[in-house]
Amino acid sequence: MTKHTTAFTVAALSLALAAGLAQAASLAPQQARITDEAIYRDHSTYQATQDRIQALNDAGRPVRDYALSKAQCWLDVSFHEYTRNDRSDFPQAALDESEKLIVAMEQGVSPIPTDTPLVNGAARLREDLWKRLGAMHGTPGFACAQQAVACGEVELVHAGNEFNQQQWRHSKPYIQIAEDMVADAEAMARTCDTGQGAPAGPMQLTANVLFEFDRRGLADVREHSLGTVDRAIERVREEGRTITAVRLVGHADRMQGRGFDYNQTLSRDRAETVKAYLVGQGIDPALVSYEYRGDTEQVQSCEGVRDRAVLHECLLPNRRVEVRFQVSK
Structure with missing residues (x-):
């Protein structure tokens, strides 16, 4: 067993002990949340948890700290769903995650594990976003991006819980929040001044252009996804960087009504559409x-979605062209 593994194991055991002690932040049972008294007690529980986070901040833990940020975001999504009358176990489960982190910080546990449990059986949506967030852990730029990384991870769990309860239409807003947080985290990591100088070598920005079902033209692109490309280009300019290459990767969703070869061609045509758009935006072809x-x-994957129109909407992230900007200082 390595020194690093031993340290992590000790921290994990300490966090498990802390979790066992964290019993104060308990909400009223779901069936009891119908009286003013029960709701008042629950609001008091949320306020007491918020006060503990504030106390940690007052004691010197910065707002941008990963564990503090994650505790705050778990608390926020718990309260958000509570106020929306979510009768599932999610509000309590998210609150528990917030309190576990709070207790660990209060007891000085170090390092605090960075895993993000899929509470209440939340679906794991958008593996691409999980990977982009995970890639920032342990990098120099993480020092600046940790708040956005922590909250992006929590929002992906939030989205997965909404997907389980009410399918894609209800999870979509939280996925979009997570997408924005991923982009913000990557931007903060790129521009982070850690005192070690600028990162060596080229850096990458990623945006996704999304297409309607079985479509490939520019008029068939979701407008908000073109906006992510425009914002990426603008960020390059704001950061004083230069685009040195753009790699496009075209994709289709899993619906194979016309076969594998058709989807291959469809994904190629989508990539060509995005290339033409970029050239029109002034990118050297x-x-x-x-x-x-x-x-x-x-x-x-959208497993379990039966209605065809809902399924097409759920599969939207698969009908994409990944736009990978390579940039240098």
């Missing part, structure tokens, strides 16, 4: 290359 992968790399 010589910098842009593309590949296409058909339906071989799904980021959202």
